[in-house]
Amino acid sequence: MPGAGDGQPVSADFFDVARRQRACRGFRPDPVDDDTLARLLETATRAPSAENTQPWVFVVVRHPERRAAIGALTARAWDQGGRAHSEGRLAPALLEDVERGAIGGVADAPVLVVVCGDARLTVAAALGPSVYPAVQNLLLAATAVGLGSALTTLPLVFGSELAALVELPEGVTPFAVVPLGWPARVYGPSRRRPLSDTAFREVYGAPWAGAGGL
C-alpha cells in the first residue's frame, strides 16, 4: 500500500495534501512501482494547458548511471553558481538541506522525472503556464500517496546536457527534474508568509482582509 512504508496514514483530501506538500531532498532506496508512477503521471496530465495542447513530456529515469549523470549536472550547477547565489539568502538549515539535495540527495531518489515542454505543440511563451501546473499535479499526487518529491530546476543550468542525457528531440526542452521516492525523514507542515503579505483587494497594497467588499 503506498505510503504504508513510513507507518503514517495518508490522507488524499485535497486541502490536506496541499498543506502536507514539502520539498523532499533525501530518499530511501526502496523502489516506486510502475502502477503508482502511472497514476501520478496520469494525474499530471489532468492539468490545464494553453489551447489544451498538452505540451508536456515526462521522461522517467530509473537507471542508476543516468540518475548519477543528472546528479552530476545538478552538483556542478550548485558548485558553479548555485551555492554562491543561495548563501546569505537562505536560512542555514534550509541551505544545508538544499546543498545535501544538490550534491547527491536528489539523484538518490529511485526515480527522476525529467519534465519537458514541447515547443512543436504551442508557442514558447505558453510552455511555462502549461508545464508547471502539470508538475504541480505530479508533486501533489506524490504527496497524496505518501511519496516524497520536489520541483528542482538547478540541472536546467546545463539544459542541453540534460536534454542529451534523455535524448530529447529538437523543440523539446527540460523544465524541471522531479525526484520521486519514499522520504528519508518525516517533514512537518510547510510555513508560509501570511495572506496579508501577498493578497490584495482591487489594487496592489490594499489590505486583503477587513476592508469589507462589494
Place this chain on the structure above:
Amino acid sequence: MPGAGDGQPVSADFFDVARRQRACRGFRPDPVDDDTLARLLETATRAPSAENTQPWVFVVVRHPERRAAIGALTARAWDQGGRAHSEGRLAPALLEDVERGAIGGVADAPVLVVVCGDARLTVAAALGPSVYPAVQNLLLAATAVGLGSALTTLPLVFGSELAALVELPEGVTPFAVVPLGWPARVYGPSRRRPLSDTAFREVYGAPWAGAGGL
C-alpha cells in the same frame, strides 16, 4: 455550502478533484464570499517556490468597472491576434467556447484574481516555476469547492496596461488572470492524450508501458 448551488455533491479527494478540473469560461453572477476566497488563496500559497521565496502576489478584483477593463484588454488581445492564432488550431466547439470567454465570459466572473510574480524576491527565471504551481493550487482548490475557474494568459498581451489597472509596483508583473465563480453549466470530465504519447522510459521515445523496468 460551497458548490451546493449547482445541486451536485462536491468531492475533495485530490485525485477526483484533479480529474474534475476544467477551464470554465461562463459564470453565474452569484458572489463568492471572502471566507471561501481566503481558503483558496491560502491553499495557493502552499505551493513550492524557488528557495521558498514565495514570490506570488494575488490581486483580487471584484469591482465591476475594473473587471470590465480587464475584460476589454482580453477582448482586444483576442481581436488583435488571439483569434487568428487559434483559428484552425482549435476544434470548432472549443474555439467558440474560448471566444465566448475572451469577449466577455471570463470578465463576467464575480472575481478575477490577477496572479503576479515579484522579481524583487527572486531571479526572473524562477518566477514561472514558482508562480504557476500556486496558480494550479488555486484552480484545484476552486474545483474542490465546486467553483469554476480557468488559467488565462490572453490579457498578458497587454501586460503593462493590466499592471496599471491593479497598480502593480515596479518589479511585480502579471502571470495569469484567474476568473472564479459558480459555473454557468456542468462540465464533463477532461479528455487527455494517453500516457503513451507523453511519458517515456529513460529516454524520449522509449515506450513507457510494457518495457519492464529495473
